[in-house]
Amino acid sequence: QVHLVESGGGLVQPGGSLRLSCTASGRSFSGYTVGWFRQAPGKEREFVAASRWSGITIYYTAYYTDSVKGRFTISRDNAVNTVYLQMNSLKAEDTAVYYCAAGLGPITSVVPAEFASWGQGTQVTVSS
Numbered sequence: 723q724v725h726l727v728e729s730g731g732g733l734v735q736p737g738g739s740l741r742l743s744c745t746a747s748g749r750s751f752s753g754y755t756v757g758w759f760r761q762a763p764g765k766e767r768e769f770v771a772a773s774r775w776s777g778i779t780i781y782y783t784a785y786y787t788d789s790v791k792g793r794f795t796i797s798r799d800n801a802v803n804t805v806y807l808q809m810n811s812l813k814a815e816d817t818a819v820y821y822c823a824a825g826l827g828p829i830t831s832v833v834p835a836e837f838a839s840w841g842q843g844t845q846v847t848v849s850s
């Protein structure tokens with residue numbers, strides 16, 4: 723497992739942007755699928771985005787839930803063991819605690835059970 727630490731959350735007005743970072747320690751990030759999930763008060767944790775490792779070479783595929791497509795972008799820099807979530811055009815409904823999660827290898831499904839390591843979460847609040 724890897725130890726994950728998120729940062730970059732905060733308060734932003736509707737239409738604004740934030741960039742979340744997830745930094746791993748413990749071992750190299752390159753062979754991991756890394757995902758972002760979020761949980762709003764009273765709701766279940768939901769998938770937001772993932773950078774899925776192909777399992778063969780240093781090739782990753784990005785996945786997004788429909789509600790963030792075109793607004794959020796996931797990227798990674800394996801040299802510094804960090805995955806980013808660039809969030810643009812933020813809406814009030816994006817308000818939640820955002821969690822970074824990592825699963826070893828090319829996971830088959832972007833569900834929480836596939837990710838063995840989790841960060842502590844960072845709060846994102848979108849409000850005027």
